[in-house]
Amino acid sequence: EDMKQKLPKDLLKRLQTHLVKAKAMITKPAEFGEFLFSSRNIGSKTNELEGQQLELEVRWAFLDFFVELIPNYRESIRFLRRYPQPICVFDSSSFFKARSVSPDRVSFCTQLFATQAFSVFIDNFYKRPYQP
DSSP: OOHHHHSOHHHHHHHHHHHHHHHHTOSSHHHHHHHHHSSSOOSOHHHHHHHHHHHHHHHHHHHHHHHHHSTTGGGGEEEEEOSSSOEEEEOHHHHHHHSOOOHHHHHHHHHHHTSHHHHHHHHTGGGSOOOO
16 A cells, blocks of 8 residues: 555645745755765855755654644653663553544554654653653
8 A cells, every 4th residue: 555645634735735845945956966965065055055944844844744643742652661771662552542533644653653763763752851
């Protein structure tokens, strides 16, 4: 099944809107792509600033997507132990019980929660200061 079909439609639309905005910032696509994917700085200061701005726009797009997809995720983090080092786990069943999640989001979230990226994100949770 295509991953695009599994994404919640409303969130997919928001993500696409943000990414289209980011893509529109690129003034010279060929030169800019070479700048982004090479280890040497081939561009001018303008290209460097465009690269930084593009990166911020892409980060914002995904941050907005995940904030909408998994709001208040911290409430579902559990600690198995605290000593010698905290082990954080994400309790997906409490996450789904605490909020009414549409069926299209449940499917996608379940797959997301099973990824290594999400596990690393949760594992690193205790290293970040809590900011409600």
